[in-house]
Amino acid sequence: MLRRLEVLKQLGFKIKSMKDDKSIVSKVHSENAWFTFEFIQDAMICWSLALSEENLTKWIGERSYSDEVEYSKKIGIICAGNIPLVGLHDIICAYLSGNEVFFKPSSDDRVLCLEVAKAIGEIDPKARIKSVEKLNGMDAIIATGSNTTRRHFEYYFKDIPRLLRGARTSVSVLTNEITVNELKLLSNDIFQYFGRGCRSVTHLFLPKDFDIQRLFESWIYWSHIGMHNKYASNYDYQRALLMLNKVKFHENNFVILLEDAVLKPPVGIVSYSRYSDLATLNNTLENYRDEIQTVVGHGFNTAFGDSQNPQLWDYADGINNLSFCINLKD
Numbered sequence: 159m160l161r162r163l164e165v166l167k168q169l170g171f172k173i174k175s176m177k178d179d180k181s182i183v184s185k186v187h188s189e190n191a192w193f194t195f196e197f198i199q200d201a202m203i204c205w206s207l208a209l210s211e212e213n214l215t216k217w218i219g220e221r222s223y224s225d226e227v228e229y230s231k232k233i234g235i236i237c238a239g240n241i242p243l244v245g246l247h248d249i250i251c252a253y254l255s256g257n258e259v260f261f262k263p264s265s266d267d268r269v270l271c272l273e274v275a276k277a278i279g280e281i282d283p284k285a286r287i288k289s290v291e292k293l294n295g296m297d298a299i300i301a302t303g304s305n306t307t308r309r310h311f312e313y314y315f316k317d318i319p320r321l322l323r324g325a326r327t328s329v330s331v332l333t334n335e336i337t338v339n340e341l342k343l344l345s346n347d348i349f350q351y352f353g354r355g356c357r358s359v360t361h362l363f364l365p366k367d368f369d370i371q372r373l374f375e376s377w378i379y380w381s382h383i384g385m386h387n388k389y390a391s392n393y394d395y396q397r398a399l400l401m402l403n404k405v406k407f408h409e410n411n412f413v414i415l416l417e418d419a420v421l422k423p424p425v426g427i428v429s430y431s432r433y434s435d436l437a438t439l440n441n442t443l444e445n446y447r448d449e450i451q452t453v454v455g456h457g458f459n460t461a462f463g464d465s466q467n468p469q470l471w472d473y474a475d476g477i478n479n480l481s482f483c484i485n486l487k488d
Contacts, residue, residue, distance in 0.1 A: 161282075162253065162254050162256070162282070163214050163215075163218065163254070165278065165281050165282040165285070166209050166214055166250055166253075166254065167209060167210070167211050167214060168281045169209055169250075169274070169277060169278055169281060170205065170206045170207075170208070170209030170210060171206070172277045172281065173202050173205050173206045173209070173274065173277070174202065174203070174206035176202060176273065176274075176277070177198070177199045177202035177203060177206070182269070182270070182273055183195055183198050183199065185269045186198050186242065186267075186269045186270045189266070189267075189268060189269045190239070190266045190267065191387070191388050192266070192351075192352060192354065192388060193241075193242050193266075193267075193270075194386065197241070197242065197350065197351050197352075198242050198270070200350060200351075200466075201241060201242035201243050201351075202242070202243070204466070204467050204468075205243060205246065207467075208468075208469060208470055209470075213469060213470055214470070216470075216471070217469075217470040217471050217480075230257070230258065231257040231258065231297040231298060231486045232257070232258045232260060232295065232296050232297045232298075233252040233255075233257045233258065233259055233260065233296065233297065233298050233299070233300065233483060233486070234260045234261070234262070234290075234293035234296035234298070234299045234300070234301075235248045235249060235252060235259065235260070235261040235262065235299075235300045235301070236261075236262050236293070236299070236300070236301035236302065236303065236311070237249075237261055237262065237263050237264050237267065237271060237302065238264055238267075238302040238303065239263070239264025239265065239266030239267035239268075240266070240351075240354045240355055240356075241267075241351045241354060241355040242267060242270055243267070243270055243271065243274065244267065244302075244355070245261065245263065245264070245267070245271060245302070246271070246274060247470070247474070247479065248261075248300045248302075248479055249261055249271075249274075249275065249278075249287065250278075251479045251480040251482075251483050252300070252483050253278065253285060253287060254480065254483070255480065255483035255484045255486070257286075257483055257486065258286040258288075259285075259286060259287040259288065260288050260289075260290045260293060260296065261275070261287070261288075261289060261290070262289070262290055262291065262292075262293060263289060271289075272289055275287050275289060296315075296318060297318060297319070297486065298318055298319040298320065298321075298482075298483075298486050299311070299315045299318060299319075299320045299321070299322075300320075300321045300322075300479060300482070301315070301320070301321075301322050301323070302322075302323040302474070303323075303324070303325075304324065304325050305324040305325050308322050308323065308324040319482070319486060321477055321479055321482045323474055323475045323477070324475075325356070325422070326356045326449060326450060326451040326474075326475060327356060327358065327359075327360045327361070327421050327422040327449065327450065327451060328347070328356065328357050328358060328359045328360065328450060328451045328452045328453070328454060328460075328465055329359060329360070329361040329362070329363060329421060329443075329446075329450055329453055329454070330344055330347065330359045330361075330362050330363070330453070330454040330455050330462075331363045331433075331439065331443075331453060331454070331455035331456075331458060332344075332362060332363065332364050332365065332368060332455065333365060333455075333456065334365050334367070334368060336462075338376065340462040340463075341372060341373065341375075341376035341462075342376050342379070342463075343461075343462040343463025343464075344359065344376070344454065344462045344463065345376050345377050345379060345380055346463050346466060347359040347454055347462065347463060347464075347465040347466060348360070348377075348380075348428060349377070349380040349383055349413075350466045351466065352383060352386070352389050352425055353425060353428070354425060355466065356451040356474065357451050357452055357465045357466055357468060358465070358466070359428075359454055359465060360421060360422050360423060360428060360429065361420070361421045361422070361423075361428070361429045361430065361431070362428065362429070362430040362431075363430070363431060363432075363433050363439055363442075364430050364431070364432055364433070365432070365433065365434075366432050366433070366434055368432075370408060370415060370430075373415065374408075374410045374415075377410065377413065380412070380413075381410075381411070381412050383412060384411060384412025384413075389425065389426065390412075392424060392425040392426040393412060393413065393414065393425075393426035394426075395426075396414060396424050396425075396426045396427050397409065397414060397426075400414065400416070413426065413427070413428060414426060414427045414428070415427075415428050415430060416428070416429050416430070417429070417430055417431065417432075418430075418431070419431055421446060421449055421450070422449075451474065451475070452465055452472075
């Protein structure tokens with residue numbers, strides 16, 4: 159296996175051991191209360207599995223790739239911080255391409271991001287990965303943020319190659335044939351990371367006659383998130399707001415189910431809409447294409463239970479960031 163791929167495989171082993179390091183996990187949680195011990199370890203497990211030799215080999219595939227090439231481009235990366243290690247994919251793509259990596263970690267995910275970058279450096283002393291506060295003098299930029307910050311990035315970095323991402327969310331299409339087990343798997347897609355990730359399912363497309371009580375029955379396992387202070391505050395606030403405005407909704411003491419066309423409701427709410435036929439629904443999904451990260455359901459991008467476990471080749475916004483980094487040599 160090529161040198162940098164071997165480094166990433168070793169990084170997978172390192173991340174797996176880090177998840178049991180109470181000192182690191184405690185620091186990460188202290189930095190960001192949204193990052194619970196459970197979710198920090200979930201993210202680490204996901205990454206340790208993703209960085210297996212099998213997955214790394216499949217990811218590279220037949221790509222024309224030379225481990226010895228050093229392109230010497232300076233790639234700046236602005237990391238998001240909504241879920242643990244969300245910026246790592248960009249960092250390893252820039253590293254794997256042989257370029258210099260300058261990343262600006264989110265203030266919400268600084269500790270873990272720095273720990274993993276440090277681990278890469280320990281495994282590969284030749285790695286050129288550095289945490290910075292300012293990204294001046296870059297040859298290219300990769301940035302993830304809100305739609306507003308994306309517009310700012312577009313202007314600020316207009317003179318260099320750039321890969322910019324805005325805010326997206328994920329949705330699920332259900333049929334009346336969905337099984338109890340599939341509903342339970344879907345609950346992971348909805349509630350893991352409190353629904354704050356771009357691959358979190360925040361909107362459900364339901365058949366006209368779908369019994370929503372089936373949803374609540376499958377969500378019982380996740381009732382413990384209602385005890386989380388920040389999540390509970392969001393839930394209570396949204397519930398009070400809806401009641402004040404006399405908006406009808408369903409609830410189960412820890413999540414609100416709201417019939418609304420919005421794809422990305424506030425934390426504490428899952429929105430839904432009804433559909434009568436799949437042909438019309440497919441047109442609706444196409445209209446929302448630039449707002450959706452993935453669609454969970456039979457015959458769609460992602461299987462039930464898999465939205466929070468992306469593979470290395472599941473590129474955010476459908477943009478191949480590894481190709482972006484490699485092609486900078488041209």
